[in-house]
Amino acid sequence: xxxxxxxxxxxxxxxxxxxxxxxxxxxxxxxxxxxxxxxxxxxxxxxxxxxxxxxxxxxxxxxxxxxxxxxxxxxxxxxxxxxxxxxxxxxxxxxxxxxxxxxxxxxxxxxxxxxxxxxxxxxxxxxxxxxxxxxxxxxxxxxxxxxxxxxxxxxxxxxxxxxxxxxxxxxxxxxxxxxxxxxxxxxxxxxxxxxxxxxxxxxxxxxxxxxxxxxxx
Amino acid sequence: xxxxxxxxxxxxxxxxxxxxxxxxxxxxxxxxxxxxxxxxxxxxxxxxxxxxxxxxxxxxxxxxxxxxxxxxxxxxxxxxxxxxxxxxxxxxxxxxxxxxxxxxxxxxxxxxxxxxxxxxxxxxxxxxxxxxxxxxxxxxxxxxxxxxxxxxxxxxxxxxxxxxxxxxxxxxxxxxxxxxxxxxxxxxxxxxxxxxxxxxxxxxxxxxxxxxxxxxx
Numbered sequence: 001x002x003x004x005x006x007x008x009x010x011x012x013x014x015x016x017x018x019x020x021x022x023x024x025x026x027x028x029x030x031x032x033x034x035x036x037x038x039x040x041x042x043x044x045x046x047x048x049x050x051x052x053x054x055x056x057x058x059x060x061x062x063x064x065x066x067x068x069x070x071x072x073x074x075x076x077x078x079x080x081x082x083x084x085x086x087x088x089x090x091x092x093x094x095x096x097x098x099x100x101x102x103x104x105x106x107x108x109x110x111x112x113x114x115x116x117x118x119x120x121x122x123x124x125x126x127x128x129x130x131x132x133x134x135x136x137x138x139x140x141x142x143x144x145x146x147x148x149x150x151x152x153x154x155x156x157x158x159x160x161x162x163x164x165x166x167x168x169x170x171x172x173x174x175x176x177x178x179x180x181x182x183x184x185x186x187x188x189x190x191x192x193x194x195x196x197x198x199x200x201x202x203x204x205x206x207x208x209x210x211x212x213x214x215x216x217x
Numbered sequence: 218x219x220x221x222x223x224x225x226x227x228x229x230x231x232x233x234x235x236x237x238x239x240x241x242x243x244x245x246x247x248x249x250x251x252x253x254x255x256x257x258x259x260x261x262x263x264x265x266x267x268x269x270x271x272x273x274x275x276x277x278x279x280x281x282x283x284x285x286x287x288x289x290x291x292x293x294x295x296x297x298x299x300x301x302x303x304x305x306x307x308x309x310x311x312x313x314x315x316x317x318x319x320x321x322x323x324x325x326x327x328x329x330x331x332x333x334x335x336x337x338x339x340x341x342x343x344x345x346x347x348x349x350x351x352x353x354x355x356x357x358x359x360x361x362x363x364x365x366x367x368x369x370x371x372x373x374x375x376x377x378x379x380x381x382x383x384x385x386x387x388x389x390x391x392x393x394x395x396x397x398x399x400x401x402x403x404x405x406x407x408x409x410x411x412x413x414x415x416x417x418x419x420x421x422x423x424x425x426x427x428x429x430x431x432x433x434x
Contacts, residue, residue, distance in 0.1 A: 010419050014412045018394065041396055077415050078422025096313040102394060102411045147417060171417045173410070177235065177319060179258055187420035189413040193390070194319045195231045196406040198294050200364060200388045202227050203404035205295025 009050050013073055015040050020070040032063040082107045084144055089151035090115035090130050093175055111143045137167040147171040154178040226267050230290055232257050237287040249280040299324040301361055306368035307332035307347050328360045354384040364388040371395040
């Protein structure tokens with residue numbers, strides 16, 4: 001598939017999928033690009049453009065079959081399979097994510113949990129035992145882990161990522177408030193909650209009541 | 218200040234601030250735009266352009282005073298003051314965020330916690346007592362809340378946001394995987410962890426090892 005797909009297209013695909021799955025739960029049927037666009041807060045032209053990147057969908061004038069389109073979008077996003085995930089960092093955020101049902105629902109299965117705190121190592125979390133982060137390479141290999149969720153403090157993050165990448169993992173969801181350095185071919189997505197709060201602080205401090213944010217720059 | 222500042226500029230400002238504060242802890246001194254740009258993974262021209270939006274900083278050829286620039290960026294982001302925050306949703310994610318030290322360090326003080334579960338209402342969280350979400354308007358007014366962190370399930374989110382906005386709150390950090398509808402003048406920032414994992418899934422499924430992501434489109 002095209003490597004030229006932008007981050008914003010992928011975000012919209014996630015969003016379409018969420019809407020389509022809600023429609024599936026209400027019985028499916030068909031949906032027009034106009035209707036899907038309205039629910040997603042975008043334009044029908046944008047919906048058609050996003051989908052056309054991945055082949056042809058729907059029939060002119062008939063709209064899309066909801067179940068069919070949801071399946072195709074799941075395929076595009078690589079969600080038509082499960083992902084084996086390790087959680088590195090068994091603190092509060094890590095423990096909240098471990099229990100987060102939406103991850104499992106989406107096919108992200110946490111098959112290993114690691115921490116460096118001896119008080120946590122050996123503790124059972126559901127079907128998983130917390131293991132010593134010193135053994136991270138062996139654990140990642142044993143469990144055939146493909147994705148690491150990183151919830152360690154910022155100062156520890158880079159060193160752990162180096163080891164995780166050295167062990168062959170190519171996908172990282174990073175919660176540490178730090179810019180990780182990784183080689184080409186490794187994909188890092190950041191969840192930076194403090195940065196979002198700072199952007200909110202900026203908005204509340206600087207923006208007029210009725211001024212829209214500019215999306216670009 | 219200019220309402221034309223883009224989201225990406227604000228994100229970079231947050232990032233510069235994190236770097237400057239690390240430099241402050243190591244003793245401060247001065248920093249060149251080149252050095253700051255390297256640490257932030259951008260260009261010196263970009264650093265100068267971002268800062269120039271907010272007035273003049275530094276002296277040509279002398280770089281910036283670290284402590285001075287950090288203070289100015291804190292001012293720009295509105296972090297030179299504290300923010301009164303209510304947490305709506307006392308589940309696992311909410312409880313992890315309540316204990317998240319980086320929020321407090323940045324001046325975001327959680328002064329109220331609300332939930333609809335009778336088993337949670339009345340329970341003490343540190344200095345705060347969990348209150349019934351049915352009383353949300355009264356709590357927000359009593360505590361002079363400016364920012365709400367929303368960690369309720371998706372189906373409950375819109376109704377609560379309507380009440381929160383009705384009570385005069387203009388800043389929302391949303392963890393519910395749903396696109397909230399709010400009137401102009403209300404600022405919503407989303408932390409969508411599932412969407413980030415889906416983007417990671419797309420990357421691992423579709424992108425070549427050495428292909429850079431395109432930033433636009």
